[in-house]
Amino acid sequence: MNSEELVANTAQHVERLFAGEGSGHDWWHIRRVWQNALLIARQEKVDTTVVQLGALLHDIADWKFHHGDEEAGPRVAREWLLSQSAPEPLIENVCQIIREVTFKGAGVDTTPSTPEAKVVQDADRLDAIGAIGIGRAFAYGGHKGREMYHPGQEPQLHASFEEYKKNQAPTLNHFYEKLFLLKDRFNTATGQQLAQERHAYMQQFVHQFLSEWHGEEVPPAAFRLSDPS
Template sequence: MEDKALIEATALHVEKLFAGEGSGHDWWHIRRVWKTALAIGEQEGANLTVVQLGALLHDIADWKFHDGNEEAGPQAAMAWLRSLNTPEEIISEVAAIVKEVTFKGAGVENTPSSLEGKVVQDADRLDAIGAIGIGRAFAYGGHKGREMYNPGILPALHDSFEAYKKNQAPTLNHFYEKLFLLKDRMHTQAGKKMAEKRHAHMQAFVQQFLAEWHSEETPPSSFLSV
């Protein structure tokens, strides 16, 4: 199958799987990551076939919805690509992207092993911050039945993927535990530039959220630095 047809078939497959999903990990999230990754990949001189397939399949079987299974995503991506007789070299590169793209905790090193992986990870992380990132964070929190905020539960910087996976904290904690960290973990110049503006939007939102919540009170110190 030609690269263009392979990408088109994958896009249609993923759209059918994720249309109407309500946790913030829907088709539109994947589509945004796909388009952002393509734009960044063009600037970085990456293999655009691998970038696009990696972006389209990066959430194909996310561990968050598969009992914490880190291998579910790579396995699903490989199965789909093999069904289209994709060259094994491309399959292995895409599977690596799917496995390496996810955030694993504040204290966990997680740099993708390829340029294409870095491009897709930057694009995915850009969709986790800014105005859309704020909306997605609260959509996921509601989907999981979590409180928006609880001043008695302070943020934790997880030092292992297992600790991060077990986290059930309120949604606002997620900004401190992940989202505010992403700006400084971008790999590409384009990603770094885009992240600056989106990061500032999140800072302003959280400051306003805390001001409205606490009114005349002072929020706990762990929530003051944004």
């Protein structure tokens, strides 16, 4: 089986698995990450087969839906790629992307170790911000039964992945705990450029959200956007 067939088979497999998923981690999210990864990869010296497979399989068994098991994704991806007779070096490169792509808390360095992982991480983070990122954040919050916002629950900048995994805060906190932080954590010039407009759009949204929520009242200090850049 050549690389094109492996990518095509993987795309079909993932689409079957994730069609209709309602938490914001559906097939269309994965497809957007795949296409963003290809867009970024054109400007980078990377193995595009590894990039495409990493993008397609990055959420194949996300820890958020597998009791916090960080190895669920690499394990399921490996099983799939072995079923397709993929070579071991390729499998390991893809599994490494899956391990490294996720955000693990404000205080945790998640800089990827390979150029391919940097591309996929940027592509995934682009889909976490902007208009689509806003929609996905509230879709996931609703899926988990979380409040949209609670003025008395301040955002927390988690110092470890374990702290981040235990987080049950309202959805708006997620903007302060992760989404607003991503703009300065992109790996590639293309990712950084694309992130700017999406970041600004999120800030406008949150400003409007808080204005409508509080009216003439001033939001709690933890939720004020003092830096609109």
